[in-house]
């Protein structure tokens with residue numbers, strides 16, 4: 035079999051997953067395991083007055099019940115759950131222990147833990163624990179947090195956790211607004227979303243019978259980060275902790291945290307000397323796993339008489355939830371650099387205030403800060419077009435960086451340098467594929483005929499920041515780690531290639547993509563490549579998978595390590611040929627001497643030569659293995675144009691997404707099949723934010739739709755087929771020219787869908803639509819309008 | 825309570841608590857962990873298996889209700905195709921498994937066993953569906969990764985191949 039960078043190779047991961055042999059966390063068992071059952075706060079904010087565990091203790095199969103107070107006294111941890119991103123020196127970060135002591139601060143916070151010998155037994159016993167609460171006033175919305183009449187934490191005097199500014203040129207911004215021919219401003223709500231990977235979270239800690247070591251299985255995106263953080267939180271030495279992520283059923287950011295359950299299972303297993311496990315239930319997840327988004331955005335834009343945008347000003351009020359989790363405060367900041375979008379806008383002013391509420395903590399969800407930014411700038415571009423009286427296409431064309439032509443190393447107002455871009459081809463192709471001219475004609479016809487079903491066409495031209503991240507840039511943002519990735523490539527004695535990946539898949543197809551990179555570089559069959567990952571014993575160094583970083587950082591590290599192996603192999607080949615290394619050529623896996631192609635040796639044969647070491651060049655170390663830690667010099671900036679077409683039933687307010695076109699540019703593609711899959715899934719998640727999904731809280735901070743009954747993850751029936759194409763503008767940030775694509779779909783689609791709805795409803799005077807655009811909201815907007823035009 | 829059922833062609837007799845869900849019996853009792861659990865409100869379809877040839881959400885069925893019934897899970901699907909001669913490809917899988925790989929209709933794979941089982945029984949009832957019918961027919965199965973596009977293509981390709 036041959037495969038190269040760019041082939042549509044079928045995935046190596048599929049056979050196990052298609053036959054039920056994939057092992058997810060809940061499929062793995064250990065003898066003697068105890069199940070944790072979590073007793074969770076049913077109150078948004080309350081004093082815990084008493085906890086009665088006696089009845090639970092009597093239940094059959096129950097081994098122990100611990101309250102927060104008892105666990106605190108047992109001294110199982112040395113630090114609260116970690117926040118690795120204190121965004122400012124004076125950020126307020128109240129201690130967040132795995133189990134609440136004294137005061138519960140959100141529905142779902144753990145107040146006691148049951149250990150029982152079965153899944154059902156743990157659930158039964160948890161229900162028998164009687165907790166008495168004195169309710170406290172709760173903060174159930176960002177608005178309430180900002181108003182500050184009620185404190186989310188009783189011992190704090192303000193709900194505000196931090197203020198973070200990015201204002202590179204304050205005078206420039208003010209001047210642009212003072213001199214503007216047109217200004218528009220808007221307030222957008224980025225509702226809270228539940229990441230909802232189809233596999234709920236879960237974990238199991240197994241103490242080894244001797245030596246005090248712990249093997250920790252977790253449905254996590256970040257086994258390496260987890261290992262460091264477990265050590266730092268529990269005081270157990272890193273050398274004694276092995277973290278394994280088995281098959282992981284999706285993440286989308288929802289599995290990149292250090293949660294209470296992880297610390298509880300590790301420390302209780304260590305304490306009791308038996309395996310301790312937990313599997314989240316779907317409804318429980320609304321309070322046990324972090325949520326995404328949760329921002330109110332205030333944005334204004336200034337333009338000159340020609341419709342050239344001269345400045346963008348943004349303020350965010352961001353909902354942290356009850357506590358700071360791993361990167362909670364950093365998420366809105368990840369978007370800060372993108373509020374000028376794909377446009378040549380000379381001034382940006384951005385501020386963000388983070389607030390505590392009594393809701394589930396927020397943290398990363400697919401796109402993390404960047405979909406929010408893209409939404410705001412892409413909505414305000416449409417509003418500005420409307421204000422000036424030009425089309426959405428036209429205002430974009432007038433404002434593209436480099437006029438829509440190809441560019442490299444663009445200095446953005448945000449202070450970042452965009453690696454490369456070429457925006458106009460994707461724009462033109464998307465409009466052509468969507469047949470926008472025909473759609474406009476049909477739209478006009480329906481408007482004139484006053485038909486009940488109106489058409490709306492919306493576009494979004496996004497850019498995102500991928501390849502997280504240059505370590506120095508992270509240092510500048512006060513992030514508590516680096517952004518490099520590690521890889522090892524070994525040519526084994528048998529001629530098989532072993533690749534050790536520091537990035538960690540949960541559906542992305544790393545085994546396939548990494549095999550293709552190796553096959554392309556080394557000229558071997560991709561089936562001769564074995565990829566080791568997701569186990570800190572096999573892959574001790576790594577920074578895992580999030581922020582569309584796996585390929586742009588981890589994949590690049592693998593390619594670089596392969597190059598080093600080839601370099602060393604070449605020296606061995608030259609030695610065997612008794613030729614000068616400069617005269618040795620490498621082609622399709624074989625070394626030969628220039629001019630004498632008959633004499634050749636395949637790189638897979640040199641694995642044994644390097645291993646046996648009978649006849650290596652003087653001074654050369656045996657074995658053919660190389661490792662690379664790649665720290666990218668810059669981020670990568672993928673981009674694209676999306677077009678959404680909606681049909682709006684003006685009688686019911688129902689919105690149907692009837693067509694979707696996306697032309698994305700993620701630089702060089704390793705496997706277009708995988709790229710397309712990532713884009714499809716991302717588009718549906720973003721469209722779901724626009725149309726269906728919201729975690730609803732009442733004013734007492736109770737979530738009112740925690741299960742899949744009423745948290746509306748869309749099915750196939752609600753989504754259309756998606757038309758895709760791509761352009762290829764290689765990144766200049768890495769030698770493969772790759773940019774990353776995991777979040778692109780989500781970053782482009784919410785704005786495209788809402789722009790389409792606003793376009794469809796423009797005859798009714800509708801200029802904005804809050805997400806999700808439920809039939810009720812849409813109907814209301816139509817009926818609030820001044821008479822209706824259709 | 826004693827229950828006995830045929831699962832993937834072999835008979836299993838066990839003693840279960842009356843409240844045990846079929847999905848837990850299959851997974852924890854019989855060790856057939858291919859069938860997954862994605863929710864607690866009968867909404868996601870990750871747990872779909874065939875009971876007497878028709879798809880059911882095994883989290884909505886008690887193990888005792890499956891007493892005496894014939895169950896097929898993802899682990900047994902390829903065997904059913906091999907025995908009726910419909911298996912395809914190098915792996916000798918059920919054509920639906922084959923189509924899912926060819927069309928890249930799975931990413932994390934968590935919804936996949938349920939999605940494949942639901943697709944197989946959907947096509948049995950509706951061998952020549954339109955795209956809209958496929959989408960409606962799979963409404964009870966959620967996938968968070970693929971955006972459904974390639975799943976629909978996989979089902980279409982099997983339908984097209986069979987017709």
Ligand code: FES
Pocket residue numbers: 860861862863864865866867868869870871872881882883884
């Ligand atoms: S687990 Fe059965 S429908 Fe979700």
Ligand code: FES
Pocket residue numbers: 232283284541929930931932933934935936966967968969970
């Ligand atoms: S493939 Fe991941 S949920 Fe469907």
